[in-house]
Amino acid sequence: MRMFSKEHILFLKKEKRYKWAVIFTQICILLFLLVLWQIAADLGWINTFITSSPKMVIKTILNLITEDKLFYHIGVTVYETIISFSLGTLLGIFIATIMWWNPFIRKVIDPYLTVLNSLPKVALGPIIIVWCGAQMKSIILMALLISVIVMTLSVIESFENVDENKIKLMQVLGANKMQMFFKLVFPSSYKSIISALKICISMSLIGVFLI
Numbered sequence: 180m181r182m183f184s185k186e187h188i189l190f191l192k193k194e195k196r197y198k199w200a201v202i203f204t205q206i207c208i209l210l211f212l213l214v215l216w217q218i219a220a221d222l223g224w225i226n227t228f229i230t231s232s233p234k235m236v237i238k239t240i241l242n243l244i245t246e247d248k249l250f251y252h253i254g255v256t257v258y259e260t261i262i263s264f265s266l267g268t269l270l271g272i273f274i275a276t277i278m279w280w281n282p283f284i285r286k287v288i289d290p291y292l293t294v295l296n297s298l299p300k301v302a303l304g305p306i307i308i309v310w311c312g313a314q315m316k317s318i319i320l321m322a323l324l325i326s327v328i329v330m331t332l333s334v335i336e337s338f339e340n341v342d343e344n345k346i347k348l349m350q351v352l353g354a355n356k357m358q359m360f361f362k363l364v365f366p367s368s369y370k371s372i373i374s375a376l377k378i379c380i381s382m383s384l385i386g387v388f389l390i
Contacts, residue, residue, distance in 0.1 A: 256387060259315060263322030264383040268376060270323075271330025278331075279338040279364065280356065296328045304389050322386025330379045337371030338364050 213233050219225045220232035227235060243249035278285040304321060311317040341364050349359050 255315070259318050259322065259387045260380070260383050263319050263326060263386060264380050266319075267323050267326030267330050267379055267383060270327045271375070271379065272334055272372070274327070274331045275334035275338060276360070278335050280360070285335070292328055292332060295324075296332060300325055300385065301389060318387055321389055322383045325386040326379045326382040329382050330375055333375035333378060334368065334372060337368040337375070340371075341367045 216225075216230075217233045220227045220230070220234075240249065243252065278288065303324060307317050307321050307324075311320060345363055345367075346359060349363055354362070
């Protein structure tokens with residue numbers, strides 16, 4: 180049987196208490212915000228038609244459960260998010276790869292990506308609805324437009340931050356561009372791509388909820 184020192188056991192207990200303290204504090208903050216939200220709604224500090232309230236949200240959820248529509252709407256939202264996230268990820272990596280592969284294309288489309296990224300996302304909603312109509316296609320397109328730009332900019336930045344000395348070493352050893360990309364650039368960007376995926380999924384959710 181493996182034995183631990185007294186100091187190590189105390190350290191583990193301290194870490195466990197710290198973890199539970201963080202979780203408890205997070206829950207308290209959430210409950211405080213919900214109570215404050217409800218008080219503001221009851222006292223008329225906010226317009227519940229726009230901001231709703233915890234009671235109204237719970238009432239709506241209960242009505243959806245009664246009408247057997249809650250899980251249907253959740254399923255539709257999850258489906259739209261997965262589709263937009265998957266397409267945004269694949270397109271973002273594909274566009275970033277082309278930009279890294281061809282510096283001319285990179286310089287040409289870079290300002291356009293910057294401008295599109297700076298556009299207010301909420302303003303795109305009505306335009307997309309006019310173009311595509313108020314349907315699932317509009318929601319997916321909205322989420323895709325938001326996520327693909329963020330994904331592209333994040334991935335291309337990680338590609339360009341690969342150690343130049345390693346790239347020069349591979350060039351000296353006779354590696355072609357494809358070998359450099361698949362054996363050095365892409366593997367070196369794994370962590371950055373994972374971080375970009377976290378941003379991409381949140382952007383996809385925002386895009387789904389905007390329409």
